[in-house]
Amino acid sequence: MKFTESCNWIDGQQQGLLSNLMQLSEINSGTNNLSGVNKVAEFFRSYFVETADKVEEVKSKPREHTNIEGDKIQEEFGNILKFRKREDAPLQILLVGHMDTVFPENHSFQSPAILDENTLHGPGVADMKGGILVMLTALQAFEASNHSKQLGWQVILNADEETGSHGSVDSLVTAARVADAGLIYEPALADGTLSRARKxxxxxxxxxxxxxxxxxxxxxxxxxxxxxxxxxxxxxxxxxxxxxxxxxxxxxxxxxxxxxxxxxxxxxxxxxxxxxxxxxxxxxxxxxxxxxxxxxxxxxxxxxxxxxxxPPKTISPANQLLMDWVVDCGSQLNIDVQFKDTGGCCDGNNLAAAGLPNVDTLGVLGGQIHTADEFMIIPSLVERAKLSLSILHKIASEGERIKALNEQGMVKQC
Ligand SMILES: [Zn+2]
Structure with missing residues (x-):
């Protein structure tokens, strides 16, 4: 499939994506609701399994910490899903999403609602169930193209990002070490701005x-x-x-x-x-x-x-190149991509600390996340899937440049 044909195919997915997102939003997956998070995992597993070569479901590591009463407690998390494709390809990327939300089972905010043709309101619609659907759609389109042989990928969907990824950080870091670039599907701001450096x-x-x-x-x-x-x-x-x-x-x-x-x-x-x-x-x-x-x-x-x-996410030369590519890919699609530093954190911090250049807000456009007013912009499901597809093509054809910059960075660190 040519790029324009792939884009047309993605445009045709809009209704299906919206209906899947509403179903996913309906499943409570607050970080501590293990059965809810695992239900979301089941849903995604059934879709990714058709595209990946290898599927693995692993247990998150329990987290030990001290609570406000001074007691040492152990916290369990839902399972981590891993999907791999073409492990032996010369270029490897890591795509990351989280299935948990900040809304516990007893929270009043549990169901999605379409507010108008552009806006879907609901728990996790932006952060980040919508984002994982963007990732999935881009990978499906990419696999149907003839560019895909150069590029292998691993997807990690974790279950505890909202409480700091304590149970999944080892999986993320291990995967980061064998990848050349990382794409994470946290939401962009409602005006489309992506995050750059993070505290x-x-x-x-x-x-x-x-x-x-x-x-x-x-x-x-x-x-x-x-x-x-x-x-x-x-x-x-x-x-x-x-x-x-x-x-x-x-x-x-x-x-x-x-x-x-x-x-x-x-x-x-x-x-x-x-x-x-x-x-x-x-x-x-x-x-x-x-x-x-x-x-x-x-x-x-x-x-x-x-x-x-x-750890702080600073922008390495390899990371800057990746961001420049995202801007280029955006302009091909008439999307004006802007980046801005933020005080917030996500798994992009940990990937960067493991030496992996990454862009971490490639999901849907949305706002009011972590509140009962969370919303996402419906047309951004297909818009951002096309952006990701374009980035995948770019990395497949020019990823050696990122790889070279990464290697130079490693030499400097030594
Ligand atoms: Zn998030």
Whole structure:
């Protein structure tokens, strides 16, 4: 099939895509609703299986973390789907989507509705069930073209992106290492703008353990865990530097028992964001130093857990070339593609940290994501599928250039 014929074929998919998207939106797949996420996986599996050579369904790794009560808990996630095609082709790309949403089973927002001919409202329609349909349609069209022999692909659909991809990051990184470029199907903004660089983000929990005492009889014997965390919170918050893009958000704090007890236990949770790996490393060191000092001044033990699960995504020369291609492919289709930096994170952060240049907002156009007003622009289903098809053709014919830039980058790092 020629490119224009493929585009015509994609145009003909509009109704089917919309009806599939509505069915998918109807299935609740909040990250912790494992059976819902697995139902979405079943749906996608039945479509991708026709296009791929190899299908694998693997368990996500459970995540261990400390909750706001200070208890260590284990969180389970739905399964990860992997599809491969032409593993031995000279060029390899990784396409990534997530099947989970931020809406739990008991949320009031559960069903889609067509608002007008351009707008579909519903949970996950933009973020990112619509995006996975865009990916699937582009791959189907690509496989029907005669360009496909050069290019092998792997698709990973994970089940825990909305809580930080803790259970799927190993699968993503392993796949990133054998790929030359990455395409991720998070939604573009409603005006079509794609994301460029992304801040890194880390969630941390500090558990403070002091000494309880009667507030009247033995006040001075007590070691106040809340006051130690308060002092730590103030110092940590001072690391915020808006000009250089560093933010420290003191997000939650809990602790204490009764009015007349010096509290022995308290827990603090915070989120840190920054623009570069150097900032990330210095923030990690600074945080540990602050906690050591406050701990010894207050005689309260401070135990830190958590990590930068999303390292900053900076734009390498290979990544810049990939973005330039997306702009070129857009202009062929009369789409004016613009890129903008963002403070938000996604799996694109982790792929970039694993050395894989990627564009991470190739899904549908939409807005108000993570709220009950989430919507997507209906015509963007076929528009963005055509854009992705064009990108696939471009990588199939010129991907060696990205590969060469990646290799140069590796040499520099060594
Ligand atoms: Zn998303």
């Amino acid at each position: 890194g983000s880390g969630n941390f929990t500090i558990v403070a353990s002091g000494k309880a005492a009667h507030a009247g009889r033995e006040f001075s014997v007590g070691k106040n865990a809340i006051m130690a965390l308060y002092a730590a919170a103030k110092k940590l918050e001072e690391l915020t530097d808006l000009e250089s893009g560093v933010t420290v958000n003191i997000a939650r704090i809990s602790g204490g028992t009764a009015f007349n007890v010096v509290p022995a236990n308290a827990v603090l949770q915070l989120n840190i964001r920054c623009l570069t790996l150097e900032q990330q490393q210095s923030l990690e060191a600074e945080m540990k130093k602050i906690l050591r000092e406050i701990s010894s001044q207050n005689e309260v033990a401070l135990e830190l857990s958590g990590a930068f699960s999303r």
